[in-house]
Amino acid sequence: MMKRVAILGATGLVGQRFIQLLYKHPWFEIAVLQSSGKSAGKTYGESVKWVIDTDIPVEISQLPVEPLNAESIVKEGIDIVFSALPSEIATDVEKELARRGLIVISNASPMRMEPDIPLINPEVNADHIEVLEIQRKKRGWSGAIVKVPNCTTSIFTLSLKPLYDDFGVKRVVVSSMQAISGAGLTGLPSMFIMDNLIPYIEGEEEKVEEESTKIFGSLGSDGILHNNNLLVSASCHRVMVLEGHTIAVFAELEKKNAAIEDIVRAMEEFKGNKIKGLNLPTQPEKPIIVRRELDRPQPRLDRYEGRGMSVVVGRIRHDKVFNGVKYIVLGSNTIRGAAGNGVLIAELLVRKGLV
Numbered sequence: 001m002m003k004r005v006a007i008l009g010a011t012g013l014v015g016q017r018f019i020q021l022l023y024k025h026p027w028f029e030i031a032v033l034q035s036s037g038k039s040a041g042k043t044y045g046e047s048v049k050w051v052i053d054t055d056i057p058v059e060i061s062q063l064p065v066e067p068l069n070a071e072s073i074v075k076e077g078i079d080i081v082f083s084a085l086p087s088e089i090a091t092d093v094e095k096e097l098a099r100r101g102l103i104v105i106s107n108a109s110p111m112r113m114e115p116d117i118p119l120i121n122p123e124v125n126a127d128h129i130e131v132l133e134i135q136r137k138k139r140g141w142s143g144a145i146v147k148v149p150n151c152t153t154s155i156f157t158l159s160l161k162p163l164y165d166d167f168g169v170k171r172v173v174v175s176s177m178q179a180i181s182g183a184g185l186t187g188l189p190s191m192f193i194m195d196n197l198i199p200y201i202e203g204e205e206e207k208v209e210e211e212s213t214k215i216f217g218s219l220g221s222d223g224i225l226h227n228n229n230l231l232v233s234a235s236c237h238r239v240m241v242l243e244g245h246t247i248a249v250f251a252e253l254e255k256k257n258a259a260i261e262d263i264v265r266a267m268e269e270f271k272g273n274k275i276k277g278l279n280l281p282t283q284p285e286k287p288i289i290v291r292r293e294l295d296r297p298q299p300r301l302d303r304y305e306g307r308g309m310s311v312v313v314g315r316i317r318h319d320k321v322f323n324g325v326k327y328i329v330l331g332s333n334t335i336r337g338a339a340g341n342g343v344l345i346a347e348l349l350v351r352k353g354l355v
């Protein structure tokens with residue numbers, strides 16, 4: 001049976017991606033759209049500043065946009081809520097919905113570090129979903145909250161997974177070149193970014209460093225335990241690219257002198273271990289695509305590989321500082337790093353019988 005879904009923050013950039021990915025989805029039907037009060041009384045088509053390169057589906061453009069309101073979601077008999085709300089306002093409504101029995105899949109950063117809140121990048125740590133049992137017991141919720149990792153973290157950890165599994169990873173340095181769309185629809189005025197690079201994104205480096213060790217952590221009796229054997233250092237930068245975060249990764253491996261061909265093979269053959277065989281509609285056939293040309297990946301050419309769900313890795317080579325490996329990875333921040341990851345998590349929950 002189709003699951004009825006609501007999108008919070010539906011008029012924003014991630015909200016628009018949710019609409020693109022959920023329209024005509026084989027398992028989900030978009031039933032409720034909510035955003036700030038400024039769209040009250042208007043249809044979606046009248047209130048959204050659409051920036052995605054496929055048209056707004058006509059049926060969706062005619063749906064009303066409600067102001068944020070948990071009550072109406074409960075009344076509508078929604079099964080899954082996708083939240084693309086700004087961090088400052090997400091927590092109260094997400095908790096209220098989980099308390100009242102809804103499954104909330106959220107892109108907002110608050111609560112990502114709480115041990116009983118799963119932070120899921122499905123191919124990397126789908127098994128962390130088991131922490132929901134602890135969450136429900138501890139908080140007395142009949143619903144649940146699952147968080148989507150930060151966009152850079154999602155792209156980076158997916159690329160690191162086969163190295164982690166096959167060679168062991170001790171220390172990693174990550175330097176990101178992040179797209180403008182990562183700051184939201186109106187987050188970054190052109191005056192600041194045109195002909196420019198901004199070497200600071202508030203809170204981003206801490207998110208990449210802390211979220212990664214949670215994603216590569218393990219399930220303990222009170223929740224997810226961070227992996228303290230993995231050290232991550234990040235430097236994050238905004239560049240004048242519309243979509244697609246590019247990340248330079250330098251890793252020290254436990255297995256010394258690993259051959260580059262073996263590393264390339266591990267990445268190319270990676271099947272997304274944790275969701276292998278589940279046949280989820282949004283699951284990319286190849287989570288990691290390796291390019292051998294010296295000038296790839298590039299955002300304009302590679303960001304929508306695997307319908308935006310694959311990451312593209314290139315320039316895999318020896319790193320002499322760590323006596324390890326270095327490479328470049330690129331992924332769509334609004335799809336792999338946000339809405340697409342959220343939809344994949346929802347599909348995982350359906351397959352596991354949790355919705």
Ligand SMILES: NC(=O)c1ccc[n+]([C@@H]2O[C@H](COP(=O)([O-])OP(=O)(O)OC[C@H]3O[C@@H](n4cnc5c(N)ncnc54)[C@H](OP(=O)(O)O)[C@@H]3O)[C@@H](O)[C@H]2O)c1
Pocket residue numbers: 008009010011012013014015034035036037038039068083084085086087089107108109149150151181182183184185186187333334337338
């Ligand atoms: N952009 C990315 O690549 C990305 C990646 C990962 C995670 N995220 C996270 O995803 C969330 C959404 O990001 P975004 O880029 O889509 O932001 P955005 O483009 O600025 O969209 C924000 C959305 O929230 C709504 N909103 C604003 N204030 C509200 C309020 N008081 N009550 C209810 N709704 C309100 C807006 O509605 P109106 O149109 O009515 O103002 C809009 O729909 C954020 O938490 C962000 O950190 C974003």
